[in-house]
Amino acid sequence: MGAEPTVTIHLTAPLRVYSGGASRLEIAASTVKDALDALAQGQAALYRNICDETGALRRHLNVYVNADNIRDLRGLETTLAAGDVLTFLPAVSGG
Amino acid sequence: MADRVVVTIGTRKGVFVADAPKTRRGFKLRGPFGPGVPVYSTLVDTRGKPRIYASSCNPFFGMKLLCSTDLGRSFKETKSAPAFPKDDGRALANIWSLEMGGAKNELWCGVEPASLFRSGDGGDSWEMVPGISNHEHARKWQPGAGGLCLHTIVRDGNRVHLGISTGGHYLSEDGGQTFRASNKGVGAGFAPDPYPEFGQCVHKIVRHPAAPGRLYMQNHGGWADWTGPGGPRPNIGVLRSDDYGRSWRSIASGLPTDFGFPIVTHPKDPDTVYVLPLEPATRTCPGGAPAVWRSENGGGSWSRLGRGLPKKEAYFTVLRDGMTMDGLATPALYFGTTTGQLWLGRDGGEKFDLLFDSLPPIHNVKVAVV
Numbered sequence: 001m002g003a004e005p006t007v008t009i010h011l012t013a014p015l016r017v018y019s020g021g022a023s024r025l026e027i028a029a030s031t032v033k034d035a036l037d038a039l040a041q042g043q044a045a046l047y048r049n050i051c052d053e054t055g056a057l058r059r060h061l062n063v064y065v066n067a068d069n070i071r072d073l074r075g076l077e078t079t080l081a082a083g084d085v086l087t088f089l090p091a092v093s094g095g
Numbered sequence: 096m097a098d099r100v101v102v103t104i105g106t107r108k109g110v111f112v113a114d115a116p117k118t119r120r121g122f123k124l125r126g127p128f129g130p131g132v133p134v135y136s137t138l139v140d141t142r143g144k145p146r147i148y149a150s151s152c153n154p155f156f157g158m159k160l161l162c163s164t165d166l167g168r169s170f171k172e173t174k175s176a177p178a179f180p181k182d183d184g185r186a187l188a189n190i191w192s193l194e195m196g197g198a199k200n201e202l203w204c205g206v207e208p209a210s211l212f213r214s215g216d217g218g219d220s221w222e223m224v225p226g227i228s229n230h231e232h233a234r235k236w237q238p239g240a241g242g243l244c245l246h247t248i249v250r251d252g253n254r255v256h257l258g259i260s261t262g263g264h265y266l267s268e269d270g271g272q273t274f275r276a277s278n279k280g281v282g283a284g285f286a287p288d289p290y291p292e293f294g295q296c297v298h299k300i301v302r303h304p305a306a307p308g309r310l311y312m313q314n315h316g317g318w319a320d321w322t323g324p325g326g327p328r329p330n331i332g333v334l335r336s337d338d339y340g341r342s343w344r345s346i347a348s349g350l351p352t353d354f355g356f357p358i359v360t361h362p363k364d365p366d367t368v369y370v371l372p373l374e375p376a377t378r379t380c381p382g383g384a385p386a387v388w389r390s391e392n393g394g395g396s397w398s399r400l401g402r403g404l405p406k407k408e409a410y411f412t413v414l415r416d417g418m419t420m421d422g423l424a425t426p427a428l429y430f431g432t433t434t435g436q437l438w439l440g441r442d443g444g445e446k447f448d449l450l451f452d453s454l455p456p457i458h459n460v461k462v463a464v465v
Contacts, residue, residue: 014130
């Protein structure tokens with residue numbers, strides 16, 4: 001089994017407060033779930049803004065792999081390839 | 096020496112802080128603070144150097160607690176917010192109530208889904224209070240229109256009164272270790288059984304330190320004409336207890352409606368209590384003419400206070416934490432509306448002035464003299 005691919009996580013401005021100011025992170029992950037697990041381990045404050053205490057993705061947050069929403073792919077099981085870009089964006093909801 | 100009146104205003108778009116000299120003239124407004132998300136609870140902690148706390152309910156990135164140590168000139172997040180244990184299965188949806196605990200730096204916090212948390216370090220770390228959060232009734236409570244929230248924490252020595260919508264009134268007499276439903280006389284309007292053991296939609300509970308055992312409750316009224324199972328339930332909305340919340344009786348007679356959200360006591364007179372009646376169906380001011388109603392005899396009779404308020408075409412709501420009083424020699428009443436006005440009622444509400452006209456919808460108003 002090969003090494004996990006390295007992907008880039010892009011962070012919007014409200015999330016950078018919790019990543020030490022970083023606007024992007026490079027992590028090794030084979031799936032979106034792996035990526036979240038990696039954040040839980042290495043970026044706990046950032047993770048808590050993306051997932052609640054049960055581990056569920058926050059309801060009004062959309063996750064994109066490149067240009068595709070993961071709900072249109074395989075959700076958290078969506079596989080990642082080297083160079084993929086993972087983006088967490090607030091849903092266009094609320095007021 | 097305390098010489099400033101500080102008003103915290105939690106709104107749909109962050110928290111504002113206003114302050115003025117003790118004359119209450121020339122209030123200056125600061126804010127909004129936070130990321131423009133709803134603030135359902137604020138607290139002016141007057142123990143030692145004053146601190147202002149505000150919940151910050153971010154629908155995108157979760158719940159935070161904000162703290163100001165400079166009287167609302169700046170806020171920053173505490174090190175953590177309440178959170179359920181990982182294996183609990185519940186996730187924090189909102190922070191509804193913040194109160195001072197008995198020990199220095201101790202805070203209590205009521206949340207949605209209805210649970211209680213306690214901090215011993217000014218909000219930097221939190222632990223769930225299992226006596227109520229894991230109560231045998233907890234998984235049977237149902238959400239009200241505002242969600243399943245623990246919105247009221249009233250501390251009285253070793254007694255702790257909690258208001259849960261819709262769970263009812265829960266009482267601890269061992270400092271919060273254990274709780275029991277204590278709803279004798281508290282009606283429910285949305286269930287076949289008019290007086291269930293628990294499940295009432297309590298809106299607010301207050302006590303007065305000078306009247307041991309006395310409590311007032313604004314409950315979910317508006318069921319006088321109900322003709323379904325269980326029959327009509329007139330006057331279940333405004334209640335009083337004289338035995339530390341073990342039993343309750345109606346004091347709603349004389350009000351235009353027994354529905355409302357806030358209930359406030361006069362800081363110097365336990366017999367003086369204020370409510371703001373609303374139409375039960377629309378939850379707006381009856382006839383478009385808002386008024387605070389005051390009783391000066393513990394709910395025996397009520398009088399209307401509307402001088403200075405709109406006389407017509409005003410259909411706002413005042414939410415459960417949207418009304419309060421300051422503790423100055425001649426206390427003033429403050430209430431904030433869902434249409435963004437903050438009103439000041441001088442001389443105990445005898446004459447109202449509009450302090451701010453166009454804030455975001457107001458969820459809560461607290462005041463302290465610091």
